[in-house]
Amino acid sequence: ADLKFLTYLETTWMSETIVRMWSAMYRIDRSIFEDCDTNMLIEAWHHVLKGKFLHGKRNRRADFLIHCLVEEVLAYYRLKQARQ
Numbered sequence: 001a002d003l004k005f006l007t008y009l010e011t012t013w014m015s016e017t018i019v020r021m022w023s024a025m026y027r028i029d030r031s032i033f034e035d036c037d038t039n040m041l042i043e044a045w046h047h048v049l050k051g052k053f054l055h056g057k058r059n060r061r062a063d064f065l066i067h068c069l070v071e072e073v074l075a076y077y078r079l080k081q082a083r084q
Contacts, residue, residue: 053068
């Protein structure tokens with residue numbers, strides 16, 4: 001690789017301060033919501049949405065997805081919250 005590019009990577013993305021921000025190795029004694037891995041939470045939510053509400057179907061139309069979110073997902077989470 002080009003030396004300039006490697007220098008850029010090292011100074012911009014690989015300094016110890018930056019690595020500590022994104023590396024899971026430094027996440028000790030933290031709950032999932034403290035400095036959480038947003039991508040992990042989004043992937044987990046996507047799994048629930050596709051499995052529970054969309055029944056594993058792919059490529060749903062936007063109007064179907066919106067209807068599902070408004071009518072089914074909101075109702076489910078409102079009921080779940082009320083039970084707690």
